[in-house]
Amino acid sequence: MQCLLIDDDIPTVNVLHDFVDWDAFGISKIMTAHNISDAKLLFEQSIPDIIICDIEMPKGTGLDMIKWVREHKYDCAFIFFTCHESFDFASTAISFNADAYVIKPFDKDKLETSLIKAIDVIKQRRELNEYSRYGQAWLKNRDLVEQGFWRDIMFATIPPRLDVIQSEMQKRDLDIHLEESYLLAITCVSKTDMEIDWNDNTFKYALHNLCSEMLFGTTDHSQIVTYKIEDVFYSALIKAENESIDVIKHKYDNLIKQCRKLFRCTATSYLAEGNEIFQIAETKIKLEEMDKKNIIYKGKVHDGKERFVYSNSEPYSLDVHQMNTLFIQGERVKIVNLLKKELETLASLNKLDVNTIRAIHQDFVQVVYSLLYKNNIQAHKLFSDEVAQQLAQSSNGSVFEFMKWANYVTNTTIDFLKMVIASEGVVEKAKRFIHEHYDQDLNREDIAAVVFLTPDYLAKRFKLETGLSVKEYLNEYRVKVAQEMLIHSKASISHIATQTGFDSISYFSTVFKKVTGDTPNAFRAKYNVLKI
16 A cells, blocks of 8 residues: 655654554555645656545645646545544545545544544545446455454354354354354464554454455455454454465464564464364454463464473572572672572473462562562552553563563662662661671671761761660671561571571570570470460
């Protein structure tokens, strides 16, 4: 198809020319003119299928143009693009069979919707003219009826019983053989696999026509049904198995390549052979579920019998200690690269399934939330914006979406922690250092060096603000961590003493009793009694 853009405002013509994805609408040639006279001359070279025209121009109006086109009986769809909302303009345009009337300023979605409408109208008009010329106008209606029938079969609007299906075929006067074996093929494109933010209706229209042209060599074939569920677009083919499966697979390989080239999206196709007509609705659901479980094999053609079996013998766990250290150090690039490397390794070993991604997701969240909790930051406030929520909702759907979410969470967390740290006083920084290194052999000099103060001056400031000496605060924090371990783990007392930075079990027991009033054993026993 060809389109002619007419507007005396050159920037407007340039925006229209560059901003619309004309290929998606099957428009291969764009012509431009800045007045009516030049536009008429272009008709001598090639007659456009669609004209997008401003109304008010200095050398003749858009209304003059449509009147001239209609008088010469050129079969062109006409879209007016203007800043005038006047009823006189609109009514005159309608009287000359204008297909759409779009008000400036430029709105891409409205224009694309008008394009879809205009293309459909001109196709229907030309097809009807062609049919009537040969006395075959009924063919188009038959195609629409058949397409509606297959949609009803797929969605079980017609119950999957042979007697009911046969009755519906008779009502719709369709010549379809019940005894045939049918191929059901579904092509899936998730919004998360799109590089362009498509308008839903535009993408459905473009995907439907591309599938029809790639598989049948014509647009809007009756055996192609396109639909959308949640954030996934589907285009289904239902046909009798009268063609080699290898030929079908080859066509779908090319379809996937064209989706990447024209629409900049990743399409995945699933083929299921040997269906009786009453099994199609059930097979459709199975193929949709198959796509949901497909994490790392996108952008390919799959047999409907595949099960995406992953070789996971045991649950996967992220190295949360290493991840926590990287967050504390602010190593955002290393965090993202570590996750990427883990996912690539698991994928190469065929161990990256939905459950594994979910486990990594949960471990990663645990690290982030634990870190935020230690710094008195409420996670639900930090990640309450719309972008964070959208990324979180789709993060388990694919590796790409998981990495987008993880990158966002990493940057947001580290940026906020840096802001909190920058606003802290000397004592708060010293306390933070204690929280992060309590399990090491710390002394007053180590802590003072971090905040660039002498040990004596830090001791005075610390005592003044907390009421405790640095040593007392360190021991109390260590005891606090030890209490959690005594309650929530079965580790031995000696192990807990070592893990919380005490150099001997006797010193640990002495400090623990001084702080809590109980020995470690008595504290654990008391808690166990309370649980019972």
